[in-house]
Amino acid sequence: MKTDKRTKLDIVGEIYDHIIDKYQKSNKQCRVIKSDVAYVIDDFLEEIKASLMEKKTIELRGFGTFQVKKRAGKKNSRNPKSGEMVETLDHFVPIFKPGTDFKASIKGLDGDG
Numbered sequence: 001m002k003t004d005k006r007t008k009l010d011i012v013g014e015i016y017d018h019i020i021d022k023y024q025k026s027n028k029q030c031r032v033i034k035s036d037v038a039y040v041i042d043d044f045l046e047e048i049k050a051s052l053m054e055k056k057t058i059e060l061r062g063f064g065t066f067q068v069k070k071r072a073g074k075k076n077s078r079n080p081k082s083g084e085m086v087e088t089l090d091h092f093v094p095i096f097k098p099g100t101d102f103k104a105s106i107k108g109l110d111g112d113g
Helices: 008-025 034-053 100-107
Strands: 058-060 064-071 091-098
Touching: 008 034, 034 058, 034 064, 091 100
Parallel strands: none
Antiparallel strands: 058 064, 064 091
């Protein structure tokens, strides 16, 4: 079964391979190891989460904006598992708004998905 999902480990491998290729083309010795790349990605993601926890907006030019918005609760919500009527409280949710360049590149995809 073909999957279109990529994991963080897949991305770490791709970035590491890209770094190695770049160094090999310039005839320089590379001292980067895969765990260094994983550490940078983990740290980057943790920084985004920490900023969102402080209700800060993160803008990555050319990619998009992450922010936290307050979602209003509802008095008459239904638990989909039990069917029971419940009241949900106001809560915060993470939002991602893709940037113009990112939207344009996705728009150009062919429909074969």
